[in-house]
Amino acid sequence: MMTETIPTESTHSTLVDVLEEEIVLGWLQPRERLVEEDLTRRFGTKRHLVREAIFELERMGLVERVPNKGAVVRSLDPLEVRQVYDVRIALETLAAELIPLPAPPEVTAGLRDIQRRHAAAVDAGDPRAAFHANMAFHNALFAACGNPHLVDLIRQSAKKVHGARSLTAVDPVYLRRACDEHWAMIDALETGDRERLKDLFRDHILPSRDVYLARFGWRK
Template identity: 55%
Template structure:
């Protein structure tokens, strides 16, 4: 796994918190990496919306304001709900079985408490789900905005209640695809976004002014 992938995973899993400073020298020591590799990783994470860099200060894990969270999730809802409605239903059995197999991996990760396996399977599930639309431009836009939300979603990633709800909603999406119910699928995709958004906003309210 590259330094870029390791840092992204640490942000996704909540091992690095919003506003946490990312010091080049410390990262070089921790990952036995050269400075140009660290800088390149931080630049790419910045382009993905996971890191922000301030002149003469350094790099930090991205922290969102309440408005930024609402704006990002409004865009995610527009993209994902629209994409769900574009998926031709009922879905071909072979393509649906691929999604089922991914969800079984997600289930296994949840049951075993293996968060890395859960997050990998979750990413694969949504990539495969929206890929059923056969609109690669739209799928890329969805993935881009989902990446931007990594630091926001990290608030709920360790919550058993959230993981259980996420798993149940994934299976409900599969059932909607199997039965050909596009509107239920669209509604599920909309509802699926809410827990991480609302948990982050609650944390901001509890924390008070930065």
């Protein structure tokens, strides 16, 4: 039970972000209850806002809500994880096909900036900062495909399996590997090697899926 009060300005979306972060990092475990009043006290905010945040987390697929009963962190069914990853691969492959290659210098420059922050966070052993920098990297990366709606669907799909990433999102081995792959992506963007880019996209997200399935069952 965490009782620390976070005095940050508690708007609706920051609550969502913080809870999302805690789920990805494993602070909040599957099946753990989310009691509205507890969270209200913990964040020093109003129940009203906590309620909305929980509704949003439910829509994102991170939280399960039973009417009149409450909300718990969703435990992901392995089959569902597999299905979401299938779609993610398809979407990201599509994005890879749409990105103009070689990518313009300002794009790769921006990615380098973000990736430097990402690498620094990983080196510093700060999973929270690494998580955020990682999200920023992927957002900027896929934005290069020029279709904001596609980017949105990719982001949504990624969030849906956030809960499955608590195993790899705090593991230095996987974090470093992700760093290497990010640099490789930037390289592929610059050299204009589309096939390599597609392969990198696919191989980049599969580890988190496989670790999760290895841990929670390969059934079906």
